[in-house]
Amino acid sequence: MDMRKLVGRNVRRIRQEKKLTQEQFADRSGFSQQYISGLEQGRRNPTVVTIYELAQALGVNHLELLKPAPAGRSGSITVSEP
Numbered sequence: 001m002d003m004r005k006l007v008g009r010n011v012r013r014i015r016q017e018k019k020l021t022q023e024q025f026a027d028r029s030g031f032s033q034q035y036i037s038g039l040e041q042g043r044r045n046p047t048v049v050t051i052y053e054l055a056q057a058l059g060v061n062h063l064e065l066l067k068p069a070p071a072g073r074s075g076s077i078t079v080s081e082p
Contacts, residue, residue, distance in 0.1 A: 001068070005042035007051065010065045012040040014058050029057035 015025050015036075022040075026033040030053070038044045039054075046054070055062035 002042060003066075004045055006068065007046060007065050008040045008042040008044070009069060010067065011036070011054060011058070013069075014060055014064065015040075018058065025057065029054055 015022070020028070022033050022036045026036050029036070031039075031050075035044065039046060051065050052062045055065050058064075
């Protein structure tokens with residue numbers, strides 16, 4: 001998986017779990033709303049320092065932004081055999 005997309009998906013998921021808008025998260029993190037939007041869409045290539053700062057603003061460990069999506073949350077459809 002593309003690490004940019006992985007980090008972006010994790011940032012979006014955690015931000016939404018914390019019920020923050022992109023604007024609120026931008027204010028909290030010090031990054032612009034445009035940067036947050038691009039990051040969540042996988043168009044930005046954040047540095048290690050940026051990942052750490054984003055995690056701090058979200059109140060999570062920086063490794064949470066690097067974890068693969070939990071089973072069933074990858075955005076793809078899973079078909080079960082009967």
